[in-house]
Amino acid sequence: xxxxxxxxxxxxxxxxxxxxxxxxxxxxxxxxxxxxxxxxxxxxxxxxxxxxxxxxxxxxxxxxxxxxxxxxxxxxxxxxxxxxxxxxxxx
Amino acid sequence: xxxxxxxxxxxxxxxxxxxxxxxxxxxxxxxxxxxxxxxxxxxxxxxxxxxxxxxxxxxxxxxxxxxxxxxxxxxxxxxxxxxxxxxxxxx
Amino acid sequence: xxxxxxxxxxxxxxxxxxxxxxxxxxxxxxxxxxxxxxxxxxxxxxxxxxxxxxxxxxxxxxxxxxxxxxxxxxxxxxxxxxxxxxxxxxx
Amino acid sequence: xxxxxxxxxxxxxxxxxxxxxxxxxxxxxxxxxxxxxxxxxxxxxxxxxxxxxxxxxxxxxxxxxxxxxxxxxxxxxxxxxxxxxxxxxxx
Amino acid sequence: xxxxxxxxxxxxxxxxxxxxxxxxxxxxxxxxxxxxxxxxxxxxxxxxxxxxxxxxxxxxxxxxxxxxxxxxxxxxxxxxxxxxxxxxxxx
Amino acid sequence: xxxxxxxxxxxxxxxxxxxxxxxxxxxxxxxxxxxxxxxxxxxxxxxxxxxxxxxxxxxxxxxxxxxxxxxxxxxxxxxxxxxxxxxxxxx
Amino acid sequence: xxxxxxxxxxxxxxxxxxxxxxxxxxxxxxxxxxxxxxxxxxxxxxxxxxxxxxxxxxxxxxxxxxxxxxxxxxxxxxxxxxxxxxxxxxx
Amino acid sequence: xxxxxxxxxxxxxxxxxxxxxxxxxxxxxxxxxxxxxxxxxxxxxxxxxxxxxxxxxxxxxxxxxxxxxxxxxxxxxxxxxxxxxxxxxxx
Amino acid sequence: xxxxxxxxxxxxxxxxxxxxxxxxxxxxxxxxxxxxxxxxxxxxxxxxxxxxxxxxxxxxxxxxxxxxxxxxxxxxxxxxxxxxxxxxxxx
Amino acid sequence: xxxxxxxxxxxxxxxxxxxxxxxxxxxxxxxxxxxxxxxxxxxxxxxxxxxxxxxxxxxxxxxxxxxxxxxxxxxxxxxxxxxxxxxxxxx
Numbered sequence: 001x002x003x004x005x006x007x008x009x010x011x012x013x014x015x016x017x018x019x020x021x022x023x024x025x026x027x028x029x030x031x032x033x034x035x036x037x038x039x040x041x042x043x044x045x046x047x048x049x050x051x052x053x054x055x056x057x058x059x060x061x062x063x064x065x066x067x068x069x070x071x072x073x074x075x076x077x078x079x080x081x082x083x084x085x086x087x088x089x090x091x
Numbered sequence: 092x093x094x095x096x097x098x099x100x101x102x103x104x105x106x107x108x109x110x111x112x113x114x115x116x117x118x119x120x121x122x123x124x125x126x127x128x129x130x131x132x133x134x135x136x137x138x139x140x141x142x143x144x145x146x147x148x149x150x151x152x153x154x155x156x157x158x159x160x161x162x163x164x165x166x167x168x169x170x171x172x173x174x175x176x177x178x179x180x181x182x
Numbered sequence: 183x184x185x186x187x188x189x190x191x192x193x194x195x196x197x198x199x200x201x202x203x204x205x206x207x208x209x210x211x212x213x214x215x216x217x218x219x220x221x222x223x224x225x226x227x228x229x230x231x232x233x234x235x236x237x238x239x240x241x242x243x244x245x246x247x248x249x250x251x252x253x254x255x256x257x258x259x260x261x262x263x264x265x266x267x268x269x270x271x272x273x
Numbered sequence: 274x275x276x277x278x279x280x281x282x283x284x285x286x287x288x289x290x291x292x293x294x295x296x297x298x299x300x301x302x303x304x305x306x307x308x309x310x311x312x313x314x315x316x317x318x319x320x321x322x323x324x325x326x327x328x329x330x331x332x333x334x335x336x337x338x339x340x341x342x343x344x345x346x347x348x349x350x351x352x353x354x355x356x357x358x359x360x361x362x363x364x
Numbered sequence: 365x366x367x368x369x370x371x372x373x374x375x376x377x378x379x380x381x382x383x384x385x386x387x388x389x390x391x392x393x394x395x396x397x398x399x400x401x402x403x404x405x406x407x408x409x410x411x412x413x414x415x416x417x418x419x420x421x422x423x424x425x426x427x428x429x430x431x432x433x434x435x436x437x438x439x440x441x442x443x444x445x446x447x448x449x450x451x452x453x454x455x
Numbered sequence: 456x457x458x459x460x461x462x463x464x465x466x467x468x469x470x471x472x473x474x475x476x477x478x479x480x481x482x483x484x485x486x487x488x489x490x491x492x493x494x495x496x497x498x499x500x501x502x503x504x505x506x507x508x509x510x511x512x513x514x515x516x517x518x519x520x521x522x523x524x525x526x527x528x529x530x531x532x533x534x535x536x537x538x539x540x541x542x543x544x545x546x
Numbered sequence: 547x548x549x550x551x552x553x554x555x556x557x558x559x560x561x562x563x564x565x566x567x568x569x570x571x572x573x574x575x576x577x578x579x580x581x582x583x584x585x586x587x588x589x590x591x592x593x594x595x596x597x598x599x600x601x602x603x604x605x606x607x608x609x610x611x612x613x614x615x616x617x618x619x620x621x622x623x624x625x626x627x628x629x630x631x632x633x634x635x636x637x
Numbered sequence: 638x639x640x641x642x643x644x645x646x647x648x649x650x651x652x653x654x655x656x657x658x659x660x661x662x663x664x665x666x667x668x669x670x671x672x673x674x675x676x677x678x679x680x681x682x683x684x685x686x687x688x689x690x691x692x693x694x695x696x697x698x699x700x701x702x703x704x705x706x707x708x709x710x711x712x713x714x715x716x717x718x719x720x721x722x723x724x725x726x727x728x
Numbered sequence: 729x730x731x732x733x734x735x736x737x738x739x740x741x742x743x744x745x746x747x748x749x750x751x752x753x754x755x756x757x758x759x760x761x762x763x764x765x766x767x768x769x770x771x772x773x774x775x776x777x778x779x780x781x782x783x784x785x786x787x788x789x790x791x792x793x794x795x796x797x798x799x800x801x802x803x804x805x806x807x808x809x810x811x812x813x814x815x816x817x818x819x
Numbered sequence: 820x821x822x823x824x825x826x827x828x829x830x831x832x833x834x835x836x837x838x839x840x841x842x843x844x845x846x847x848x849x850x851x852x853x854x855x856x857x858x859x860x861x862x863x864x865x866x867x868x869x870x871x872x873x874x875x876x877x878x879x880x881x882x883x884x885x886x887x888x889x890x891x892x893x894x895x896x897x898x899x900x901x902x903x904x905x906x907x908x909x910x
Contacts, residue, residue, distance in 0.1 A: 001242050002135065003265070004144055005321060011894065013833045014286045031180040042133075042146075044093065044175035047880045048824060048887045048900040052178055053095055055133075060183050061320045065267040068321045075284065081321040083185070083265055084135035085247040087143055089122040092879050094902070096685060102257065104196045105650045138243045139187060139250045139263040151820050152684045156904040159685045166648065172685040174822070174902055176884040184317065186326055193439065195378045213362040224315075224328075226275065226357035229425045230369060230432045230445040234360055235277055237315075266317040269325055271304040274424050276447070278503060287468045333365050334502045338449040341503045348466065354503040356367070356447055358429040366499065368508055375621065377560045395544040406497075406510075408457065408539035411607045412551060412614045412627040416542055417459055419497075448499040451507055453486040456606050458629070460776060469741045515547050516775045520631040523776045530739065536776040538549070538629055540611040548772065550781055557712065559651045577817040588770075588783075590730065590812035593698045594642060594705045594718040598815055599732055601770075630772035633780055635759040638788050639863065640811070641872055668908040679861075679874075681821065681903035689906055690823055692861075697729050702813040720731070720811055721863040722793040724871055726850040733867060742832045789866045796867045803830065809867040 001057065002041075002084040003064050007077045008051040026072040034067065055084070092148065093132075094155050095173040099142035103167055117163040125158065146175070183239065184223075184266040185246050189259045190233035208254040216249065237266070274330070275314075275357040276337050280350045281324040299345040307340065328357070365421065366405075366448040367428050371441045372415040390436040398431065419448070456512065457496075457539040458519050462532045463506040481527040489522065510539070547603065548587075548630040549610050553623045554597035572618040580613065601630070638694065639678075639721040640701050644714045645688040663709040671704065692721070729785065730769075730812040731792050735805045736779040754800040762795065783812070820876065821860075821903040822883050826896045827870040845891040853886065874903070 011020060034040035042055040058064050068079060102111060125131035133146040149155050159170060193202060216222035224237040240246050250261060284293060307313035315328040331337050341352060375384060398404035406419040422428050432443060466475060489495035497510040513519050523534060557566060580586035588601040604610050614625060648657060671677035679692040695701050705716060739748060762768035770783040786792050796807060830839060853859035861874040877883050887898060 003320075004135070004137075012286065013831065028180045032182050035182045043178045043181045044095070045178040045884060046095075047174040047176045047822075047884045048898040050888075053173065053175065061265040061267040064265070065318060065320045069323075079321040081265060082144070083138040083243040083246070083263060084144065085138045085243040087134045087136040089119045090134045091123050091126045094684075103650065104194065136247060138185075138247045139261040141251075152902040152904040155902070156682060156684045160687075170685040172902060174880040174883070174900060176880040186317070186319075195376065210362045214364050217364045225360045225363045226277070227360040227429060228277075229356040229358045229367075229429045230443040232433075235355070235357065264326070265320040266326065267320045269316045269318040271301045272316045273305050273308045276502075285468065334447040334449040337447070338500060338502045342505075352503040354447060356425040356428070356445060358425040368499070368501075377558065392544045396546050399546045407542045407545045408459070409542040409611060410459075411538040411540045411549075411611045412625040414615075417537065417539065446508070447502040448508065449502045451498045451500040453483045454498045455487050455490045458775075467741065516629040516631040519629070520773060520775045524778075534776040536629060538607040538610070538627060540607040550772070550774075559649065574817045578819050581819045589815045589818045590732070591702060591815040592732075593640075593702045593811040593813045594716040596706075599810070599812065628781070629775040630781065631775045633771045633773040635756045636771045637760050637763045641863070641865075665908045669910050672910045680906045680909045681823070682906040683823075684902040684904045690901070690903065698811040698813040701811070718811060719872070720789040720792070720809060720866040721872065722789040722866045724862045724864040726847045727862045728851050728854045731866075740832065793864060793866045797869075807867040 001060065003056045003058070004082040004084050005054045005056060005064075005068065006051065006080045006082075007054065007068075008049065008079075009073055010076050010078070011050070012076055023072040030071060039063075039067065092151065093175040094147045094149070095175050096145045096147060096155075096159065097137075097142065097171045097173075098145065098168045099140065099170075100164055101167050101169065102141070114163040121162060130154075130158065183242065185238045185240070186264040186266050187236045187238060187246075187250065188228075188233065188262045188264075189236065190231065190261075191255055192258050192260065193232070194258055205254040212253060221245075221249065274333065276329045276331070277355040277357050278327045278329060278337075278341065279319075279324065279353045279355075280327065281322065281352075282346055283349050283351065284323070285349055296345040303344060312336075312340065365424065367420045367422070368446040368448050369418045369420060369428075369432065370415065370444045370446075371418065371432075372413065372443075373437055374440050374442065375414070376440055387436040394435060403427075403431065456515065458511045458513070459537040459539050460509045460511060460519075460523065461501075461506065461535045461537075462509065462523075463504065463534075464528055465531050465533065466505070467531055478527040485526060494518075494522065547606065549602045549604070550628040550630050551600045551602060551610075551614065552592075552597065552626045552628075553600065554595065554625075555619055556622050556624065557596070558622055569618040576617060585609075585613065638697065640693045640695070641719040641721050642691045642693060642701075642705065643688065643717045643719075644691065645686065645716075646710055647713050647715065648687070649713055660709040667708060676700075676704065729788065731784045731786070732810040732812050733782045733784060733792075733796065734779065734808045734810075735782065735796075736777065736807075737801055738804050738806065739778070740804055751800040758799060767791075767795065820879065822875045822877070823901040823903050824873045824875060824883075824887065825870065825899045825901075826873065826887075827868065827898075828892055829895050829897065830869070831895055842891040849890060858882075858886065 031040060031043060035043065039056055039058050040054060041057045044053050046053060056064055056067065058067065064081065068074060122131060122134060126134065130147055130149050131145060132148045135144050137144060147155055147158065149158065155172065159165060213222060213225060217225065221238055221240050222236060223239045226235050228235060238246055238249065240249065246263070250256060304313060304316060308316065312329055312331050313327060314330045317326050319326060329337055329340065331340065337354065341347060395404060395407060399407065403420055403422050404418060405421045408417050410417060420428055420431065422431065428445070432438060486495060486498060490498065494511055494513050495509060496512045499508050501508060511519055511522065513522065519536065523529060577586060577589060581589065585602055585604050586600060587603045590599050592599060602610055602613065604613065610627070614620060668677060668680060672680065676693055676695050677691060678694045681690050683690060693701055693704065695704065701718070705711060759768060759771060763771065767784055767786050768782060769785045772781050774781060784792055784795065786795065792809065796802060850859060850862060854862065858875055858877050859873060860876045863872050865872060875883055875886065877886065883900065887893060
């Protein structure tokens with residue numbers, strides 16, 4: 001099932017920059033592993049913002065929440081989830 | 092270039108239903124032709140709403156506006172456009 | 183899978199009252215059949231508003247959208263869908 | 274009487290993580306005791322967010338406020354309460 | 365139990381003025397009967413708006429909804445309900 | 456003259472808890488003195504929130520502002536003031 | 547006492563233009579009489595909008611509401627009232 | 638002086654299409670004359686919307702309002718005006 | 729030319745109180761000098777808020793920005809500017 | 820291609836002022852170099868705010884994002900991007 005997810009990152013001011021850089025590197029590795037597994041099917045940068053628009057293809061709400069909440073930057077994100085159904089005009 | 096577009100349809104109350112049905116049929120044909128041409132690359136229904144989330148791949152802003160503003164249902168839509176850039180973690 | 187759905191009805195002013203009453207009766211019958219089938223698991227009135235908060239238990243986004251969009255009052259509703267995951271503190 | 278409650282947690286940055294973990298463990302114990310007592314009748318995670326949607330069944334507004342305001346994470350929550358009435362189409 | 369209710373009236377343009385005047389007269393009579401019965405305990409006009417702020421004292425959510433939804437102007441109102449608890453500093 | 460006032464408290468994270476407790480005790484004393492004087496005529500807790508809805512009866516805007524801005528918790532509050540006029544249906 | 551009032555006019559589409567022109571002429575006459583009487587002390591057009599920002603000097607909330615609600619265009623206005631107190635830095 | 642103006646057109650449903658087409662033609666002629674006169678210095682279409690972003694260079698607020706409020710489509714527009722000052726980093 | 733300006737002060741928590749008091753004293757002196765010069769023509773306190781509504785009469789946008797951005801409390805303010813034109817019904 | 824960009828700066832409170840001043844000087848140099856290269860075609864100050872409205876002329880979304888995200892003040896900005904198409908009435 002497909003979910004549209006918008007994530008916006010609010011970098012913390014109370015973390016040492018090196019610590020935040022480490023979290024970003026872990027986030028990138030995790031994002032790429034999820035893309036390779038076929039669960040994170042689209043990942044786009046919103047131009048001009050520290051934010052992305054993504055599409056996930058997972059089994060259910062629980063799997064989606066498990067994935068999102070275990071992202072290293074999750075504590076610094078605001079996240080909006082929209083369930084996507086098939087469109088009658090889609091080919 | 093990729094554009095994220097959210098379209099929400101507000102069916103008019105002042106049109107005869109048959110006229111609106113005709114516009115919807117034309118909209119569907121146009122949406123499918125644009126998908127086949129490779130310019131309307133994703134089209135998803137937002138679950139529970141008369142709305143869709145789409146991704147377009149077109150040459151520039153002018154082509155995007157020409158496509159959107161010539162959709163038969165355009166006069167009854169609210170539309171939000173977000174330019175999508177490449178994400179550094181995308182594979 | 184569980185979905186939280188908020189529906190608010192905006193009664194149309196361009197329909198004859200008898201026609202709207204007929205739609206409401208059909209809506210009620212459909213809501214009760216869906217409750218009996220186990221797919222519409224909770225249905226509460228929001229105090230003071232022509233609106234409800236509901237929980238659906240359906241197979242996927244497509245089934246949810248099919249159910250909601252075929253409700254007789256759907257054309258007169260604004261609808262918000264929230265996917266519900268299991269809470270780690272739920273017993 | 275039923276109340277729909279939406280709680281969103283904003284983890285504090287000024288608390289030592291161990292202290293916040295202790296509060297979360299207390300919150301979980303309290304949430305489970307309230308569920309067992311029949312007063313916290315539903316508790317769902319909003320997919321993708323550090324937030325829940327809950328339904329409480331308590332005697333009155335004062336009992337609801339006493340319960341919510343004594344939750345260990347209450348100082349870090351934004352809370353929205355909606356009174357739920359019986360829906361005429363509910364079975 | 366006390367409920368804070370904000371009501372804003374949006375006069376319909378599709379009703380003959382005499383019909384709307386009749387509804388307003390009925391609304392006034394009903395509001396005064398409810399005040400006399402002790403259930404509509406405060407009724408104030410918001411200065412500069414066709415809106416009021418009220419406090420109701422009723423048995424439960426169902427009674428509140430029954431009262432509000434049977435007001436003659438209810439179809440033309442937007443209504444917001446806030447449950448009021450006892451304040452620890454109130455004398 | 457009557458004023459409807461909504462106050463929401465945002466407890467500061469930079470004050471020692473004992474200092475904030477002292478301010479809360481002073482706030483309570485001041486609120487009770489103002490109620491006894493007849494100027495703070497209603498004080499209700501909004502269920503589930505660190506917020507209240509109040510009604511003041513004072514001579515004019517200046518007196519209202521003097522009272523509100525001298526509350527010990529005023530620096531930590533967001534405040535909304537609504538002037539209340541007599542309602543033609545009030546008894 | 548001073549009140550800051552923002553009025554925005556939403557011209558009705560269901561009135562004959564001549565009727566709306568007549569109401570505008572009456573509104574203008576009434577606005578000028580109120581200015582001459584010293585109660586409508588400032589009246590400015592918001593550049594680019596069919597809206598004004600005004601300051602009234604009246605005895606109390608009831609007089610303000612009586613004035614505003616008897617303006618010929620009141621049924622087509624959205625109105626926001628802000629009570630103005632003396633500023634400690636005003637000379 | 639420069640003013641940033643955002644205009645969004647809400648086509649009326651109560652006008653015959655030919656009448657609205659006539660207004661659009663007049664609007665276009667007036668927009669072009671104002672551009673040629675140097676007062677309407679930029680005019681861009683917002684991609685995907687019946688809206689524009691413009692910059693005007695006029696003597697003062699009164700001239701701006703006179704220009705905007707005499708546009709043939711002004712009755713069907715929502716307009717937002719932002720005064721632009723010189724930026725210290727502009728070359 | 730007249731500008732309507734709404735300023736809301738958000739006192740900083742990272743400044744020593746004595747430093748903030750010094751800035752407030754400077755702000756007051758500057759506000760009074762600007763009033764005496766005829767450029768800050770109105771200054772009102774919004775009842776119940778650490779905010780003011782003001783009217784400035786200055787030569788142009790640049791002068792307005794220079795004045796506002798040099799106020800000692802400017803770094804702690806949110807500011808909204810509305811250009812005011814002459815109203816056709818003003819006397 | 821043209822992009823309308825609104826940038827609002829939220830100065831950090833956790834940076835030493837000298838460090839922030841250094842970033843502002845770098846920002847100014849970078850803004851001027853981008854203007855000279857023809858990619859940052861307009862840069863205006865919003866009167867009364869620490870914010871600007873800009874127009875960029877760049878090859879595509881990726882170039883826009885690369886420019887914006889490398890601005891020294893980018894971590895302290897909220898940014899909104901609007902793609903601009905040619906307007907049919909532009910001369």
